[in-house]
Amino acid sequence: MTSTAARSETDRADEPLEDFRARARAFLAAEMPPQREGAGPVGMAEARRLQAVLFDGGFAGIAFPRRYGGAGLTLDHQAVFAQEAAGYRMPFPLAVSVAMMAPTLLDHGSDELKDRHLPRMLRGDEVWLQLLSEPSGGSDMAGALTRAVQVGDEWVINGAKIWTTGADQAHYGMCLARTDLDRPKHTGLSMFAVPLDAPGVRIEPIVSAHGGAAHFFQEFLDEVTLPAGNLIGPLNDGWSVAHSLLYHERNATAGVGHGRGYRAESDAGEADGSGVDDLVALARRAGTLQDPAARQLLAEAHIAAVVSRQVSDRVMTGLRIGALQGDWGSLLKLGMGIDAPRRGEIALALGGAAGVVWPTEAGDNLDAHSVRWLTSRSIAIAGGTNEMQRNIVSERLLGMPREAAADRGVPFREVLARRAERRKQGE
Ligand SMILES: Cc1cc2nc3c(=O)[nH]c(=O)nc-3n(C[C@H](O)[C@H](O)[C@H](O)COP(=O)(O)OP(=O)(O)OC[C@H]3O[C@@H](n4cnc5c(N)ncnc54)[C@H](O)[C@@H]3O)c2cc1C
Structure with a gap:
């Protein structure tokens, strides 16, 4: 493991983005395996190996201080790295550990916890x-x-x-x-x-x-x-820590902040610009590409991908320059919680009968779409459901009145007693 003590303690957040881009491009070409069609998703064992390569090359925890094994740069450098890394196999399964848990520990952990665990997390030696x-x-x-x-x-x-x-x-x-x-x-x-x-x-x-x-x-x-x-x-x-964790989770899910580059779909979108390459390929293989109704669906998915990317860029820029503050990741996550299930439906429609066939041979894209449809609702639930994101957007971003809560300000022991009483009465 590269010793963090051996690295310079000086953060260098002022490295020009274009210099960094050239450095990142050279590193990726030399050290990271390209994403090849049909190669299958990155599993945890491979993710940990890839994360170690990033860490040893100085490209893990890009916006983390060097004291904790990070690169001592900024989230803008992280965004540049994500753009350059599209097309390579990256350690996506470590998104939770590296892009949500590590930033939360950085925000709230004691020096002892941070010194002990952050370098291990950033290298993938320890998964949280x-x-x-x-x-x-x-x-x-x-x-x-x-x-x-x-x-x-x-x-x-x-x-x-x-x-x-x-x-x-x-x-x-x-x-x-x-x-x-x-x-x-x-x-x-x-x-x-x-x-x-x-x-x-x-x-x-x-x-x-x-x-x-x-x-x-x-x-x-x-x-x-x-x-x-x-x-x-x-x-x-602990609520403040949990709030930070959810903040980082929503950012990572939405592909912004420390999570930029840790979401496979966004990287594909960043690589080809259309965000629907896989759907076009699916329609071509299923013979529906010339169908006007199918083309309409492709246009819908393309528009959603473009809007999502632009809103995400706007939020990133707003957060960076201070024009936006707070839980804007929730807005992006809500957008994804709406778009992802819809994209799943579109894929099924484009695939026709083949789209709903249960997996037969490993690596068959049509099969992958049927599974994706089943899992596409998960993004509307994980890290807080769409309804909870709507609450956050309305209360914290739009300043609307808080949702009524009968247990606000009440000692939790009493909340439990009231709950037990209600259960008793219901019996
Ligand atoms: C893919 C995936 C990964 C996950 N990973 C983890 C993980 O690693 N660790 C972890 O701890 N959890 C994890 N979860 C759990 C996830 O955080 C919860 O499923 C989620 O918070 C919702 O909780 P619940 O399922 O208990 O639903 P409930 O909280 O019981 O909600 C049921 C329904 O009621 C609605 N609802 C509840 N309260 C309100 C309200 N106040 N206003 C409006 N509507 C409301 C909800 O939107 C939902 O539709 C994961 C979930 C998924 C799908």
Whole structure:
């Protein structure tokens, strides 16, 4: 592993973008494998190898300080790198760890946690994921029931998390747990770094609609004991950490911020400019390309791709120059949560009968579209559903009144008592 201490400690955020572009282009051509048709998606093992190549070449964590193994540059350099990297095999499966969890740890972690974990995360040596959603519901994340109790110098965690992507291949989870039942729900939570191989952590797979290897997992946390230093951010301020995590998640999902270049579809769009190359190929193979109705659908998908890219560029620029502030990633994520399921429908229509055939041979694009249709709704749910993004856009960007909440300002212990009373009355 390239030692971060061996790197210059000086960040060099002022490197001209065009100089950086030339450097990135030369590095990519020399070190990264090109994306070849039919090569299949990048798996986690390959992603970790590719991430190590990026790190050792000084192109991982582009906008992270060099102290933590980053390149000490800016998000504009990250955007340039993403443009140049389109067409290469990149470590997409590490998006959660590198583009969501690492920036959150950078924002809130203690020096000890950041020094220990960020270089490993940025090199892909350590994979992190999010332990937020619970069986009782994911949208109301602040209603988490998982408890963390301080015992001497340690924390003891009990509870359950669910819908965790890739838990079988990760090393650490950021776990939101309740640390004070007598505070209102948002102010009695804390965030913890939980090693997934700690005694008391049990991970169970969840079978997806499209079959295949499990993608989601449920975790049972039974008397999991952590050192005091695994607290991320201040005690009882886990909501701020979770908010940052979601902010980075929505940005990464929308292909902006630290996540730029970690989303396979956006890179394809950036490479060809149309965003619908795959759909055109599908229609050609299915013999529907000359059909006027099919061409209309292709035009619709093309317009959505172009608009999405332009809005995304506008948001990126706005955030950079300060014209926009706050949760603009939610607007982009909402757009994707609308566009992706529609794109799935369009692919099915273009593919005709072949579009709905279940996979037969590996690597068949028509088959991939049928699976994509099944999974296309996930983007309207993961990282906060479309409805929750609409709430954020209306309340935080448009300044509309906050959604009514009966539990606002109420100690969480009382919220639970009221809930139990309602259940009793319903019986
Ligand atoms: C692909 C994918 C990956 C995921 N990865 C992870 C992960 O790694 N870690 C993790 O912790 N979680 C993960 N999740 C879980 C995800 O965060 C939750 O599914 C999501 O937050 C919604 O929670 P829920 O499924 O419990 O639905 P619920 O919260 O029960 O919501 C049910 C329905 O009610 C609506 N609703 C709820 N509250 C409101 C409201 N206030 N206003 C309007 N409508 C509302 C919702 O929009 C939804 O339609 C993932 C999900 C997906 C699909």
